[in-house]
Amino acid sequence: MGEAIAFYTLAAFILGFAVLVITTKDTVHSVLFLVLDFLFVAALYVMLNAPFLAAIQVLVYAGGIVVLYLFVVMLVNLKRLPEAFQDPNRHGRIGLILSVAVLLELAAIAALGVGSVAPVRTAARALPVTGNTEQVGWMLYTSYLIPFEIASMLLLVAMIGAIVLAKREL
Amino acid sequence: MISAYIPIAIFVVVATGFAIFTLVFTSLIHPEKYNKVKLEPYECGIEPATDARDRYSIRYYLIAMLFVIFDVETVFMFPWAVIFDQLLLFGLIEMMVFIFILVVGYYYAWQKGALEWV
Numbered sequence: 001m002g003e004a005i006a007f008y009t010l011a012a013f014i015l016g017f018a019v020l021v022i023t024t025k026d027t028v029h030s031v032l033f034l035v036l037d038f039l040f041v042a043a044l045y046v047m048l049n050a051p052f053l054a055a056i057q058v059l060v061y062a063g064g065i066v067v068l069y070l071f072v073v074m075l076v077n078l079k080r081l082p083e084a085f086q087d088p089n090r091h092g093r094i095g096l097i098l099s100v101a102v103l104l105e106l107a108a109i110a111a112l113g114v115g116s117v118a119p120v121r122t123a124a125r126a127l128p129v130t131g132n133t134e135q136v137g138w139m140l141y142t143s144y145l146i147p148f149e150i151a152s153m154l155l156l157v158a159m160i161g162a163i164v165l166a167k168r169e170l
Numbered sequence: 171m172i173s174a175y176i177p178i179a180i181f182v183v184v185a186t187g188f189a190i191f192t193l194v195f196t197s198l199i200h201p202e203k204y205n206k207v208k209l210e211p212y213e214c215g216i217e218p219a220t221d222a223r224d225r226y227s228i229r230y231y232l233i234a235m236l237f238v239i240f241d242v243e244t245v246f247m248f249p250w251a252v253i254f255d256q257l258l259l260f261g262l263i264e265m266m267v268f269i270f271i272l273v274v275g276y277y278y279a280w281q282k283g284a285l286e287w288v
Contacts, residue, residue: 028223046175056245064238071234074226129253137249141257145264148246152271155239159275162235163284166228 006047013040027073031066038062052133232284243272 017037024030038061045054129138140148211218250257250265257264279285 052249060238060241060245064234064241067234068231068238071226071231074223075228075231077225078223079221129256131252133249134253137253138256140246140249141253141261141264149264149267149271151246152243152268155242156271156275159236159239159272160278162232162239163279163282166232166235167282167284 003047007044010040010044010047014044027076027078028070031069031073034069035062035066038066050132052136229287236279236284239272239275243269 014037017033017040020033021030021037024033038057042054042057042062045051045057129135211222246268247265250261254261
């Protein structure tokens with residue numbers, strides 16, 4: 001019962017801040033609301049008994065990714081008139097139909113799929129270590145070794161891509 | 171389990187409470203005297219020349235991007251470090267491979283002058 005109350009309170013905050021992110025006029029403000037949103041998502045991870053993920057959410061998302069967002073906002077020329085942001089090729093009606101379709105799809109999944117979801121595998125019990133961070137590490141560095149090494153390639157590509165995009169002459 | 175988060179909750183309450191208290195308290199006691207200089211944005215004592223919403227140099231973005239990448243790299247090291255005594259040589263080798271691939275990127279960034287400011 002208490003858990004349900006905590007979950008719905010957090011969910012309300014997450015949705016509320018998400019709405020503020022897309023409705024505020026000032027882009028910098030909307031990025032700051034995004035920070036708050038990420039912090040509440042971190043609280044949700046704490047509720048799911050995933051403190052490692054919560055700490056990473058705060059460190060990487062609320063701390064690092066948002067800095068990137070802010071710089072992207074500041075790189076864009078925000079001084080143009082509001083009319084300059086009107087896109088004549090915007091298909092508002094198609095967008096509305098598509099978003100309603102996606103919403104119905106998600107509602108159908110939520111309504112019909114609840115009973116049929118397979119229970120989460122409790123593989124963590126078989127691990128030789130205790131503690132959330134240790135378990136994450138054990139899974140990552142034994143079972144998911146290849147994805148872990150591929151992640152480094154992904155980071156390499158991101159690094160080279162950023163340099164190629166941002167440097168004027170290579 | 172949940173009691174471990176009580177210090178964090180206290181910290182959050184004190185931090186937000188201090189901010190709200192400072193704003194409310196100063197708005198209650200401050201004198202209502204304004205002039206042009208007083209209402210200008212404070213910028214470390216330097217007179218603000220332009221609007222705050224100016225476009226920034228792309229270099230900031232590059233530095234931020236490199237920061238996030240090495241940030242994520244460090245994140246991968248946390249769970250590795252706590253079970254390093256159980257992974258032994260196997261763990262050392264896989265982390266060496268991981269870091270080697272990123273050092274290639276670091277070398278590239280260095281060679282291309284992405285770490286230099288001028």
